[in-house]
Amino acid sequence: MKSRISIPGAQEKPRRSIDPTFYLILPLLVLLIFFMVVPVFRIFALSFFDPDFTIKHYMKFFQAGIYLQILLRTLVISLMVSVCCLIAGYPVSYLMADVSPKTAKILIILVILPLWTGILVRTYAWMVLLGRQGLVNKLLIYLDLVAEPIKLLYTTKAVVLAMVQILLPLMILPLYATMKGIDRDLLKASKILGAGPLRTFWRIFLPLSTPGILAGFTLVFIISIAFFITPALVGGRKDIMIAMLIESQITTLLNWGFAAALSLILMTMTLIIIGLFHKFIGINRFVGSGDT
Amino acid sequence: MLVLGIHNNTRIFDLAIYMPILHGKLGKILLWSIVVLILFFLAIPLFVVFPISLSASSYLEFPPKSLSSQWYANYFSSHAWISATILSFKVALMVMAVASIIGTTAAFGLNRGRFRWKGGVFVLILSPMIIPTIVISVGIYSFFAKLGLIENYWGLVLGHSILATPFVFINVFAALQGFDRTLEKASASLGANPIRTFYYITFPLIRPGVFVGALFAFLVSFDELVISMWISGSRHTLPVQMWMDVRLEINPTLAAVSSLLIGLSILTFFSAEAVRRRTERKYG
Numbered sequence: 001m002k003s004r005i006s007i008p009g010a011q012e013k014p015r016r017s018i019d020p021t022f023y024l025i026l027p028l029l030v031l032l033i034f035f036m037v038v039p040v041f042r043i044f045a046l047s048f049f050d051p052d053f054t055i056k057h058y059m060k061f062f063q064a065g066i067y068l069q070i071l072l073r074t075l076v077i078s079l080m081v082s083v084c085c086l087i088a089g090y091p092v093s094y095l096m097a098d099v100s101p102k103t104a105k106i107l108i109i110l111v112i113l114p115l116w117t118g119i120l121v122r123t124y125a126w127m128v129l130l131g132r133q134g135l136v137n138k139l140l141i142y143l144d145l146v147a148e149p150i151k152l153l154y155t156t157k158a159v160v161l162a163m164v165q166i167l168l169p170l171m172i173l174p175l176y177a178t179m180k181g182i183d184r185d186l187l188k189a190s191k192i193l194g195a196g197p198l199r200t201f202w203r204i205f206l207p208l209s210t211p212g213i214l215a216g217f218t219l220v221f222i223i224s225i226a227f228f229i230t231p232a233l234v235g236g237r238k239d240i241m242i243a244m245l246i247e248s249q250i251t252t253l254l255n256w257g258f259a260a261a262l263s264l265i266l267m268t269m270t271l272i273i274i275g276l277f278h279k280f281i282g283i284n285r286f287v288g289s290g291d292t
Numbered sequence: 293m294l295v296l297g298i299h300n301n302t303r304i305f306d307l308a309i310y311m312p313i314l315h316g317k318l319g320k321i322l323l324w325s326i327v328v329l330i331l332f333f334l335a336i337p338l339f340v341v342f343p344i345s346l347s348a349s350s351y352l353e354f355p356p357k358s359l360s361s362q363w364y365a366n367y368f369s370s371h372a373w374i375s376a377t378i379l380s381f382k383v384a385l386m387v388m389a390v391a392s393i394i395g396t397t398a399a400f401g402l403n404r405g406r407f408r409w410k411g412g413v414f415v416l417i418l419s420p421m422i423i424p425t426i427v428i429s430v431g432i433y434s435f436f437a438k439l440g441l442i443e444n445y446w447g448l449v450l451g452h453s454i455l456a457t458p459f460v461f462i463n464v465f466a467a468l469q470g471f472d473r474t475l476e477k478a479s480a481s482l483g484a485n486p487i488r489t490f491y492y493i494t495f496p497l498i499r500p501g502v503f504v505g506a507l508f509a510f511l512v513s514f515d516e517l518v519i520s521m522w523i524s525g526s527r528h529t530l531p532v533q534m535w536m537d538v539r540l541e542i543n544p545t546l547a548a549v550s551s552l553l554i555g556l557s558i559l560t561f562f563s564a565e566a567v568r569r570r571t572e573r574k575y576g
Contacts, residue, residue, distance in 0.1 A: 024401030025413060027394040028457060032416060036454050039431030040423065046434070088330050095327045107331070109565070114334050116557040118515035120534055121550040125337030127542060128344055133353045135340065168334055226424030228518060233538060243426040250430065250522075263427040270424060 047260035057261035074241040077156065078224035081163045085220045086213065088164065089171035097179035115169045123230045126162040127153060154236040162230050167223060171216035178212025211281050218277045222270050242266050338554055345547035363548035376533035380514055383529060387452040387513035392506040395460025403468040421458050425518045428454065433522035443525025451523060452513035459512060460505030467501030500571040504564045511560060
């Protein structure tokens with residue numbers, strides 16, 4: 001009888017026989033194992049065998065300077081995007097956590113709505129905006145900041161700008177979840193004890209919002225390093241990111257082995273970043289349960 | 293005197309003395325204006341695409357000098373665009389059905405079941421959101437080529453389902469987490485069998501989660517480019533058609549398509565909102 005009483009959240013001992021509810025998960029597990037895990041591991045295997053065991057693809061990656069340069073470029077662009085997202089996202093989430101629930105709801109809708117529009121559509125909009133005849137150039141000329149249209153499209157700036165616009169909601173949401181959970185009484189206590197608003201923010205609010213900062217930053221960063229569509233469309237010749245390299249190795253060079261090695265490198269980087277994050281903060285922050 | 297002077301000078305650089313001003317009305321106004329600017333930045337692509345789609349010129353000039361509906365006419369009369377749209381709808385509707393069913397059952401099983409490796413299964417189910425799509429897509433391309441699933445309707449459905457199902461799973465799982473199990477016990481103690489209990493008690497309560505997850509699954513599939521790009525072959529889905537078009541030549545037809553897509557996303561978003569709101573009113 002004792003074992004039938006279950007307390008939510010308490011550790012339950014797994015039973016010996018398979019629980020029938022396990023079969024409910026089976027269809028999804030089969031789908032994922034056969035059509036994701038197996039294909040991805042086949043690719044990883046491909047990077048080591050040609051047809052005998054070899055590490056030549058990895059040697060190529062680490063020896064030819066150009067590939068390391070592309071990796072570095074990918075990391076730099078991703079870092080710029082993450083930092084810009086944080087700077088732009090922090091005030092928005094701060095305000096969202098500060099206003100009345102009704103206003104917050106409207107702000108959340110405004111933040112989430114762009115997320116429902118496809119990446120391709122939003123990237124295309126930036127191509128329109130940043131073109132020679134685009135709105136940004138017209139505005140710059142109208143304001144007398146430049147004499148004639150300047151090149152905005154097909155530059156690193158364009159890539160960062162478009163990616164920030166696309167990924168900003170993913171920074172704001174975890175930040176907001178964390179800030180919402182901050183105990184406002186702590187801020188009051190700090191004020192009562194004589195700290196000014198700046199000191200209160202610096203010593204109390206900012207440290208308490210750190211988990212949200214890290215969650216948003218990590219999320220934006222790992223998505224950025226695998227970005228493909230936006231840099232391919234608005235970036236210049238220099239702005240090749242690792243995902244584009246994978247694509248071109250397959251479509252134009254049919255170099256599957258090297259593309260496979262690049263995939264494994266990208267995957268490993270992603271897992272290392274997530275692993276670090278999990279070690280320090282805990283993975284459940286991503287799912288938005290930061291305040292529970 | 294001298295000491296006082298230095299003291300006063302250093303105070304000028306001490307930000308703290310300005311904070312009362314910044315924190316009062318002025319600070320609020322400053323914060324609001326920054327946030328409004330950022331929100332405008334977030335929304336700006338949505339404002340740009342629509343005017344361009346109505347432009348009479350084939351250059352991308354903004355704002356357009358004169359208006360016409362030619363780019364919409366272009367879209368609706370083009371066989372390539374329309375067949376791509378129909379294919380995308382067919383695939384997305386099937387993905388929505390597949391993802392809703394297996395995502396919901398999986399969330400239910402993982403929430404209720406007691407077995408080993410629960411954490412591992414959880415990570416595996418959410419992994420399509422974490423593993424870079426380009427990596428999954430390369431794997432799928434090579435594997436599907438072997439299975440003959442290239443340029444195949446079911447190949448697209450399978451590929452998209454992998455990306456779409458986690459969204460259903462997360463939404464339903466969250467709904468189940470906040471679920472009061474005593475309701476089910478009450479139903480059972482009043483003599484209802486498990487199927488009846490599920491139909492009358494459990495499902496109505498998790499329905500909004502399923503519904504929102506399903507809409508998300510639809511959109512994920514409808515927007516999916518990276519997997520489709522490899523495996524759709526010569527039968528393009530809508531994003532693949534857009535991708536080909538935008539790389540070939542930039543013309544406002546794409547703006548017309550984008551405007552229609554934005555309309556569709558806004559429609560789906562607000563139906564999801566409406567469902568959420570209705571449940572909130574109903575169940576608090």
